Amino acid sequence: xxxxxxxxxxxxxxxxxxxxxxxxxxxxxxxxxxxxxxxxxxxxxxxxxxxxxxxxxxxxxxxxxxxxxxxxxxxxxxxxxxxxxxxxxxxxxxxxxxxxxxxxxxxxxxxxxxx
Amino acid sequence: xxxxxxxxxxxxxxxxxxxxxxxxxxxxxxxxxxxxxxxxxxxxxxxxxxxxxxxxxxxxxxxxxxxxxxxxxxxxxxxxxxxxxxxxxxxxxxxxxxxxxxxxxxxxxxx
Numbered sequence: 306x307x308x309x310x311x312x313x314x315x316x317x318x319x320x321x322x323x324x325x326x327x328x329x330x331x332x333x334x335x336x337x338x339x340x341x342x343x344x345x346x347x348x349x350x351x352x353x354x355x356x357x358x359x360x361x362x363x364x365x366x367x368x369x370x371x372x373x374x375x376x377x378x379x380x381x382x383x384x385x386x387x388x389x390x391x392x393x394x395x396x397x398x399x400x401x402x403x404x405x406x407x408x409x410x411x412x413x414x415x416x417x418x419x420x
Numbered sequence: 421x422x423x424x425x426x427x428x429x430x431x432x433x434x435x436x437x438x439x440x441x442x443x444x445x446x447x448x449x450x451x452x453x454x455x456x457x458x459x460x461x462x463x464x465x466x467x468x469x470x471x472x473x474x475x476x477x478x479x480x481x482x483x484x485x486x487x488x489x490x491x492x493x494x495x496x497x498x499x500x501x502x503x504x505x506x507x508x509x510x511x512x513x514x515x516x517x518x519x520x521x522x523x524x525x526x527x528x529x530x531x
Contacts, residue, residue, distance in 0.1 A: 309463075311463075336517055338517060338518070338519075340519075345523070346523055347424075347507055347509070347521030347522050347523045347524055348464070348507075348509075348519070348521050349521075350518045350519065350520070353517060353518065361518055363518070393461070395463050395464070397519075399517050407451075407452055407469060407511075407517075408466055408469060409454070409466070409517060409519060410466055411456070411463035411464045411465075411466070412463050413462055413463045414461075414462065414463045416461070
């Protein structure tokens with residue numbers, strides 16, 4: 306059973322550029338969340354997608370946008386990159402089976418470096 | 421505001437020396453508390469979800485417990501391969517699936 310996959314593994318961009326990160330959820334999972342993890346910090350919630358719509362958003366500017374496709378895969382887009390956007394970007398997928406049965410699995414992440 | 425605080429920030433143990441990691445939380449209605457293990461440069465690996473005070477879960481040398489204000493991750497007779505950052509996160513009711521993470525505890529187990 307394939308877990309959560311993300312691409313690319315690493316990415317180097319210049320300030321002001323735009324970037325697209327991709328995520329395929331764990332088989333059978335229908336919800337995808339994106340997190341940003343700066344060095345030495347815990348992951349910070351960016352947004353979540355369910356049924357191809359953004360369901361919740363964290364404290365991130367509109368430069369961060371996303372999309373979910375009919376096959377549940379997702380993309381994270383960041384426009385006008387800043388040096389502070391350098392981080393590990395994590396995708397997580399989940400499936401709510403019941404109120405007492407919930408797990409959220411993370412992918413390996415995409416390391417984005419902005420120079 | 422929902423918040424998670426983990427302590428200590430870093431912990432160095434000798435192989436076989438048992439210890440506990442702490443996760444204190446403030447949340448407006450706890451739906452679940454999660455423990456993850458994260459190796460350098462990799463994504464968090466799911467360990468446990470705890471739902472109610474008094475609940476305990478075990479996996480190999482790890483045991484997680486939950487009270488109304490905090491959770492502990494007990495590590496019994498650790499091995500060098502247990503070295504990693506351990507992350508705690510909470511999910512509140514009404515917050516869909518959003519997880520709020522602490523900054524983690526960096527555990528180093530020396531042979």
